[in-house]
Amino acid sequence: MAAAQIMVVEDERITAKDIQSALESAGYGVADLVFSGEDAVRKAGELQPDLVLMDIKLEGEMDGIEAATQIRERYDIPVIYLTAYSSASIVQRAKMTEPAGYLLKEQFGFLTKPFEESELNTTIEIALYNHKIEKRLRNREQWLAAILKSVSDAVIATDSKGRIKYMNPVAEELTGWIQEEAIGEDLDKILKILSKESTNIESGITSTDFFDKTVIRAKDGTKLLVGGSTTPIKDEKGNSDGLVVVFRKYRLN
Template sequence: MTKAKILVVEDEAIVAKDLQYRLIKFGYAVPAIASSGEEAINKAVELSPDIVLMDIKLKGVMDGIEAAQEIYKRLDIPVIYLTAYADENTLERAKITEPFGYLLKPFKEKELQTNIEITLTKHALERELKANKKWLDALLRSISDAVIASDMQELITFMNPVAENLTGWKQEEACGRNSSEIFKIANAETHNAIESPIARVLQDGITVNLPAETILITKDGAEIPIDDSAAPIKDDKDNITGAVLVFRDITERKRAIEAGKKQIEQEQLLVQWEEINQLKNDFLNLVSHELRSPLSNMKLMIQMLQLSPNTEEAQHYLHLMEGECDRELGLINDLLDLQRLESSSYPVITPDALVLQQWIPWIIEPFQIRIQQHQQTLRLNLPSNLPPLLSDGISLERILVELLNNTCKYTPAGGEIILSVRHNSSEAPAKTIITVSNSKEIPVTELPRIFEKFYRLPNADIWNQGGSGLGLPIVEKLVEQLQGNIQVESGNGWTTFTLILTDLYSDPIAKR
């Protein structure tokens, strides 16, 4: 074990030699003796002793207290005063230099040795503590997170450079101020102030996390989104002595999240674009087929007319051509109507007071011949006490015509079609409910697609049931125009479309 080196500062040569002898006897090394303050400083710089035994009254302009202060400041070497003076003024001056001991002459050898050993131990612990503090300070200053520490009164005791940059406060400005003054936080959406987590940590002794969407309001009023946690600082007896707050700027993280959301949105748009592109392809395929077929038929009929001398046969082909023209015109009109409905350019709704007992028989009259030709039956359930319905007659007529046309096409020969109307006044507002049913069941798997554009039931062509697949989408859009609702269900050999309507009024009407 290395001997402790002790520098003796004493202007009385005999006293100095006696002290050196005793120290050597204790097992210490005494490499030099100084008799003045200036010499003591120079020897301390040269030899780096472990302890300085300092007499207060020295020869020259510098006394022992001044010399001790300079040595401790420059070299961090502990000083023990050995003096015959114990007056209050000397003692107060000595206390300012933070000596490790103060022995009054004459003193006992054991007392001197005890003071030296205590000083060596205490100084070693202080050096270790300072080293740990420097290590911790360097660690806290080098980490990427901001760190703020407070005492039990919520007063700031430490801030690392990251915390300084984020808050806008320098450590020397912040220390001693309340944490809520330095660490101002609020909700990002409402801007309502949020209590500093340090207060709760000190009160409850638990680790606290900030709520989501928290912003830090800096010294100059800037807003920074942050994420943080606060925890208590405890001593070796588990007593709370303060709190530490660790937080970070999450601006980049939020940008990354937003970028991720945008990427997802772009991917969704791409999927939608692919769906639209597929819809366009389906549309082109359908239109090319539906438009080409009538044109091809008409061309063939024209050729037949040119070759046929038979007037009756010519009339037959002219009749067929007229039907194909009507079919072509109907498809084009359906496309234009659906386009106007989807682009909100459909004519403004004009409500009429419809007397359904008279109006509905007039609507179904054109279907009677067609129904007889297909050997179908049409049953009408129309109560006599129905109140007038305030609705758009043109739109409602189109809806019923499309529904009846659809049921006529898909109802087998000998099948039945039922149109029923009832009025429900038990709810507010009162509702008029119209159902169109036919004795042909639609597979349950097909029902979700029944109102899709260009969709037709599987095997529709096999059943010799043409069509563009636009009738029911037009119905759905027209029902929306009337602020109503339409549903379809199928089972037990029947398919039923249910139309639910309320009266339209002139002032709050949904206008296109």
């Protein structure tokens, strides 16, 4: 497996070289040493490193936090902050950018000593692993969303309190609600049941239930005859975590 490539953004040249030596000793590749925020953003796009070690305080108009924000938004590259400053305001501003890690450099008088190599290595490995998992989950969610958009049935998913989390385009068409409007609304507001002799949609079901010849009212007042099923979503402990409703409109002869 190829060594992870890491770009170091640090305006103290000696410190940057020390970090490079520590990274190479740990088996990582150093994509480049960069000394300003503006160059960091440009180089990240050119080199596409696996991770960026970013000093918060940098020369120039763009500090490390702003550079990290642009790198994450443009290139989805994880960033670990390096800093000799631990003030609450700096930490809070850094946290808003959702960094992959945060390393505080030790200071002795006028000399700044980079962190322990073991701490550096552990932080990098955790950051790389978490980013890999997050990317895999995002890809899976995009894949699932693409499938749900392509199916011919209407699909609505809720959270554990019955509030809408997702609607596919068919569900939008049948209910008259677009997903952006419906998110966070109660299911019974979006899927208005007028006749429910054969459905258990609004009760606390514990297994898949089917409903047939059920009348719903769309947002514009149109009445539709539908049939489908409701299935609970369970978490890893078997507790209810929401509901999926799949239904389709009956074709009338």
